[in-house]
Amino acid sequence: MPELPEVETIRREVLPYVKGKTITGVEIIDPRNIKGISPSVFKKKIAGQKILDIERKAKYQLFKLASGKYLVIHLGMTGRLLFEPDKYVKIVFNLSGGKKLFFSDARIFGRILFFDSYPKLELGPEPLAADFTWQKLKELLSKRKTSVKLVLLDQKLISGIGNIYANEALFRAGIHPQRKANQLSDAEYKKLQQAIREVLLEAIKYRGTSDNWYVDAKGQKGGFQERLRVYGRKGEPCYRCKGKVVRIGMGQRGTFFCPKCQK
DNA sequence: ACCTAAACCTGGGCGC
């Protein structure tokens, strides 16, 4: 599923493809991804808009338009932005110059939004921001009594981390996912902050994780799935201690960890 | 304000 590294990979590919182009029209094959306004109003508003830039905020892509308005896309779980169509295309953006950008989404969890001014998205700080220090992480996590794993997934508190990278960061930091967020030591907040940064940067470098659905705008898989240490590895040996990786459910999500290495 | 759980969705994988 597209988390921060996957969305960033797509943004870097799509930006040069659309920058300076005008959206001449939109074909709506399935309207269910369009949120907040009716499909017909969306069509009218988007037609003729020139794209200046794409900004990424957490898992959102903000298409900055010359009019000062914004097209905002969230890929949900199975959403894709593609240069060539696949069998799950729901929306087609026709661009000046004859190119098309395809929005594909098998499960229709993705969201397409339109804002007349800069979008308010209610997101917590991004872990890759320069001022996201371990003290900042401690300040945020100290507010919560629930498990550290679930808190990492709360986009209003910290934005951009999804299930894969929450599992991977906790493994790298040696922290058990069921530990209470407000009960870590300073050394553990420090290790966790470093682990989050490291895993996100490494995943961007490898162009994201294609555990199942994710592909980039060219339809190509990422490379980070081969570097996952716990996610999806239930019953397999831990790379650090050779013990078995365990899977439990937390908040309706698969949670993978090594009981020996994560305390 | 915080926390939990259900709901939204459907392709893919599995057992039979």
Place this chain on the structure above:
DNA sequence: TGCGCCCAGGTTTAGG
């Protein structure tokens, strides 16, 4: 080959 069942999970919504 095909049917039924279960699983995947980001975000919103509802309710405690």
